[in-house]
Every structure is written in structure tokens, then in C-alpha cells.
Amino acid sequence: MSDAIKKCSANETAACCCVDVGTVIDNSDCTATWTEWFAQRADAETKLQRLSEKARQVESEPCDIDARFSEEADGVKLEAGFTFSCQAETLIFQLSLR
Numbered sequence: 001m002s003d004a005i006k007k008c009s010a011n012e013t014a015a016c017c018c019v020d021v022g023t024v025i026d027n028s029d030c031t032a033t034w035t036e037w038f039a040q041r042a043d044a045e046t047k048l049q050r051l052s053e054k055a056r057q058v059e060s061e062p063c064d065i066d067a068r069f070s071e072e073a074d075g076v077k078l079e080a081g082f083t084f085s086c087q088a089e090t091l092i093f094q095l096s097l098r
Helices: 002-007 041-058 087-096
Strands: 031-038 064-072 075-083
Touching: 031 041, 031 087, 041 064, 041 075, 041 087
Parallel strands: none
Antiparallel strands: 031 075, 064 075
16 A cells, blocks of 8 residues: 555655646636426426526525526426536536536
């Protein structure tokens, strides 16, 4: 086990096994999207309300929520976009939906 720790330690090797968080989270993608089909519009509206509540729990500044309902013969399609003030909040929101 100690050999594995030494292999990933920046002090022990010339090539570090770590990644700067700025290379992964660079605030270039602050929008999470959700698309789902429902039998009835009321079900789609309920889902949007639940998603919006989750977004409000994560936001540090007001999240911009853009939702569209498309009614077709086989049901209602909900398309929603949640734009947060930073990418970290977007990731937290996405993970909370799993």
C-alpha cells in the first residue's frame, strides 16, 4: 500500500498523478439540461417543480431556469435548462439527480 502512495505522490515522482481542478472545472459549461417525455402535462410540470427545487438548493446566486413543454400526440416533452453562476454548482446539481 505504501508503494502505491509513493507512486502518486508529487514529492516522490517527476510526473504527478494529480490534476489541477482548473483543468477540469473551467466555468465553460454552467448549464445542465434535462429532457423527458410524460403522458400528461401535469406530470411534466411536477417534474419541473422538483428539478427547480433541487436547483434552488444548490445555487449561490439565482439559477436561470429555461423550460419548454412540447405537446404532441404521444405525450408532453419537457426540455429544461438550468444555468448556474459557476460550473461547480452545475456539477453538484447533476450529481444530485443521480
